[in-house]
Amino acid sequence: MDLTGDMKIHKIEFSQILDSARMTEFWNRAFVSLLFTAVILLVASSCKNEDQFLLPTPDPIIVEDQVLVPAGEVVLGNDPEGWGNYQLAVGLNPVYLDSFYIDRFEVSNQQYADYLTTMWNAGLIYMTGPGDVYQDITNYLLIEITSEDCPIRYNSSVQGFEVEVGSEELPVVMVTWYGASFYAQYYAKRLPTESEWEKAARGVVDVFGTVAGVGVGYPYPWGDAIPTESLANFGDIIGSPVDVDSYTAGMSWFGAFNMAGNVREWTATSIGGAKIHRGGSFLSSADLLKTAMRTFSDPQTTDKTIGFRCVVDM
Numbered sequence: 001m002d003l004t005g006d007m008k009i010h011k012i013e014f015s016q017i018l019d020s021a022r023m024t025e026f027w028n029r030a031f032v033s034l035l036f037t038a039v040i041l042l043v044a045s046s047c048k049n050e051d052q053f054l055l056p057t058p059d060p061i062i063v064e065d066q067v068l069v070p071a072g073e074v075v076l077g078n079d080p081e082g083w084g085n086y087q088l089a090v091g092l093n094p095v096y097l098d099s100f101y102i103d104r105f106e107v108s109n110q111q112y113a114d115y116l117t118t119m120w121n122a123g124l125i126y127m128t129g130p131g132d133v134y135q136d137i138t139n140y141l142l143i144e145i146t147s148e149d150c151p152i153r154y155n156s157s158v159q160g161f162e163v164e165v166g167s168e169e170l171p172v173v174m175v176t177w178y179g180a181s182f183y184a185q186y187y188a189k190r191l192p193t194e195s196e197w198e199k200a201a202r203g204v205v206d207v208f209g210t211v212a213g214v215g216v217g218y219p220y221p222w223g224d225a226i227p228t229e230s231l232a233n234f235g236d237i238i239g240s241p242v243d244v245d246s247y248t249a250g251m252s253w254f255g256a257f258n259m260a261g262n263v264r265e266w267t268a269t270s271i272g273g274a275k276i277h278r279g280g281s282f283l284s285s286a287d288l289l290k291t292a293m294r295t296f297s298d299p300q301t302t303d304k305t306i307g308f309r310c311v312v313d314m
Helices: 003-049 109-121 177-186 194-202
Strands: 066-069 072-074 095-097 100-103 125-127 133-135 141-143 152-155 160-163 264-271 274-278 294-297 311-313
Touching: 066 194, 072 194, 095 194, 100 194, 109 125, 109 141, 109 152, 109 160, 109 177, 133 177, 141 177, 177 264, 194 264, 194 274, 264 294
Parallel strands: none
Antiparallel strands: 066 100, 072 095, 100 311, 125 133, 133 141, 152 160, 264 274, 274 294
16 A cells, blocks of 8 residues: 555645635735725726816806806906916906896797797888898898708798797807897897806806906816716717707806807907807817807807807896
8 A cells, every 4th residue: 555655646636725725815815906906096087087176066146047146356368378268468357347147048049039029020120031030220130040050930820930849948049149139138138248258157266276366267167177978068069059958067156057068159249340259169179168268250140059148237
């Protein structure tokens, strides 16, 4: 009986079992280590995608369909650097503005169609052969309803203007600066100045710094997070405007919706013979959504990317 051989065999088997146990323990520890690392990376990635700073929660003062923008100073333009495409002269920032209310939403197709019907029945507007609408006294074009991008149409059977089904709450487009301004005047409102629009969009929070003791606000209406599909309608992702009450997460500090993307908005401010519009559109790149970016065009321009909202003085 060869006990020595048996002992060698058992010794080898025991060694193999021991090695197997060690390997199992090694891989278990490696798995736990990798899992821990993955969790850390996930948390880090999540933090990186959030605003870099802890932003205060907006607390808008809402009155009907408008929000209050209190009196006070505001920092405007490309300050901090990279926030805009225009610069105020040295020493002009910050700028003082009186209190005002601004529409919480862009003016919708239904609202504008109702306005046109009222004006039509009062004899204050007329249509050309194709159907575009002009103000009777000035002969200014108000809105190009013959465009395929405008869902408002005149219905002779009801002696008024109607909106294609499903487009009622989309922002009105193909409206000239005059068409926007006359609408505002009729309802005892007005178009915001460029400065008022920007204050309503960027706010005065001091998280990202101050100028002369005044908070510089936000680079985007919602904060500093890079624009995404959950915050704004931009970059031709959808390819058309969306309802005016969309993107709650993209609301500005004062409580206004769609101040970045969807449609650009006429303001009362001129630059040369043109009128400034703000906010970018559904076709704009992410950079053009910043709160201090301006574009402009002739006041008689109609475009599928331009609409408006109104303000009221306190």
